[in-house]
Amino acid sequence: MEKVFVEQFETLLEKYSELLVGESDEAVKEKVKAWALYSHIAKSMxxxxxxxxxxxxxxxxxxxxxxxxxxxxxxQHRKSIKK
Incomplete structure (x- = not known):
């Protein structure tokens, strides 16, 4: 993969993590990435x-x-947004 694509995809993942759980640090991003991939595999195979x-x-x-x-x-993130 090209470096530019990897950086752009990381930006997408960072924003997704932020919108999903309100955080986007590396540990959270890795968990969200694993969860998303696992969920996709569970549905497709x-x-x-x-x-x-x-x-x-x-x-x-x-x-x-x-x-x-x-x-x-x-x-927790959804509840904090509703306040």
């Missing part, structure tokens, strides 16, 4: 997710925790 989950149950648990964290951050 659920059998692959099932296979992966069976192979790596610890990673599956970590992903579940990450998903829960993003949901909580999103809810």
């Amino acid at each position: 659920p059998a692959l997710i099932n296979h992966w989950s069976a192979l790596y149950p610890e990673a599956r648990e970590e992903m579940k925790q990450m998903i829960q964290e993003i949901k909580q951050l999103n809810e």
